[in-house]
Amino acid sequence: MEYRIQASDRADLYEQLARIGKVVVHPKRIELLDLLCQAERSVEALAEATGLKLTTTSAHLQVMRQARLVETRREGTRVYYRAAGEEVCRFVGALGDLARARLAEVDQILRSLGTDASGTERVSRTELLERARSGDVVVLDVRPVEEYAAGHIPGAVSLPLEHLEARLDELDPGLEVVAYCRGPLCLLAPEAVATLRARGLRARCLEDGLPEWRQAGLPVATHSAGCSGRDTPAAAPADGHEARSGRRR
């Protein structure tokens, strides 16, 4: 739209920063951006996920596009939105970190929403890498399948939280489970761990989620058949059940 920059006042600079700020004033826009940091989605899927009307969702996405925080890709009649680069994910991560550090309310909410499993120790990324190499853990991706498809830890098994109870038998009771989800503000993994423990399984959460794993420069696989895993042979094949999630759109 406006590429003209003439009255080059210093104020213009902060106005540009405010363009980005504008995206994160609205709770729903943050939610949308958070989702888009996990995987690209159509407008309809985003409206569904956030509970907004379609037109409202589109409007929010336009705001985000004006700030260049998202990009689009057209496929037939639908438009897929995605986060415009790694920096965007880093930014929403920073926002979440700041909120947890400064706003006691965030911790309160996480505690009240999260099961009491939140008190348990988390597994560090380096520890997971070691354990995975020796093959005595199952790495569990409890996010929705689309997000697993868009990128996951090599060797991880996809088992969305909503199906966890129904598919419990797919897990080897002899192995410890390490579950992960979207990040520190996401409660999928803690809930999964709580469920698993209630059934007598050993389970812990990974520190942070997949975005942080990616930002740490660790390998990320993008298909159900982990083929891009460079050095990590996989975290214990668990069972072959992982192949289920193939199913392309």
Add this chain to the structure above:
Amino acid sequence: MEYRIQASDRADLYEQLARIGKVVVHPKRIELLDLLCQAERSVEALAEATGLKLTTTSAHLQVMRQARLVETRREGTRVYYRAAGEEVCRFVGALGDLARARLAEVDQILRSLGTDASGTERVSRTELLERARSGDVVVLDVRPVEEYAAGHIPGAVSLPLEHLEARLDELDPGLEVVAYCRGPLCLLAPEAVATLRARGLRARCLEDGLPEWRQAGLPVATHSAGCSGRDTPAAAPADGHEARSGRRR
């Protein structure tokens, strides 16, 4: 205010994040926050620096306080505001980084505002540490004196940009100058370098500014520095004799 968190819906979480987002919708609030990341200031000083009316400034500061991004300290009749912790500075830094990465306009503005010295290579922090140890550079802090007083690179000389021309003779023409300021979005150091070069001096900018230096875990000196500021033998050894200077968290 409102500590009650009862209807613990997931939406509440993003509403909390939006509290922080609210601070960075307004250009002037970003500017204020940026200033507060450098040094604490009174409301009056902030109003002066940003060109806002006093009441308006105060209102903005209230918004920032509600988001817990700033804290206050009273001294006699005036109130000093400061950034509420290192995380806040990291966040505004992340905002600036994102803007530079995604918004071409920001680069344009920096280029059009900045002198053509922007094309020159910058000195890395590690290089500066080495050079300083061998003592063949002058480290120049070109920010306002209050900011120098609130924290500066050990051994740096305070010479605010506005006084640079008048006090040029204080610099040893035989040594190279490394100037620094507030960060990547600040133009004080580039301008200083341009001025120095026009006089035939060798001069370069440090990468980033003081906040990034601090975040890198490098030593920061906080002595109030007498009015002369010239005393320090240029480029003193950087290992922190400057003590920890407790004060301020």
Add this chain to the structure above:
DNA sequence: ACTGTTATCCATAGTTCCGTGGAATATAGG
């Protein structure tokens, strides 16, 4: 107590933003 300084609170008017339906656009498939 009185006075001047500094900051916050309050009411107001002008502006922008949000969610909403309904219309318009773009694409795929008869």
Add this chain to the structure above:
DNA sequence: CCTATATTCCACGGAACTATGGATAACAGT
């Protein structure tokens, strides 16, 4: 060409935000 689907554009009423001047509160000095 016509229809169906997915998305964007548009107009509008209601809500929230911003800047501002005047009033109020906290404090220091005489």
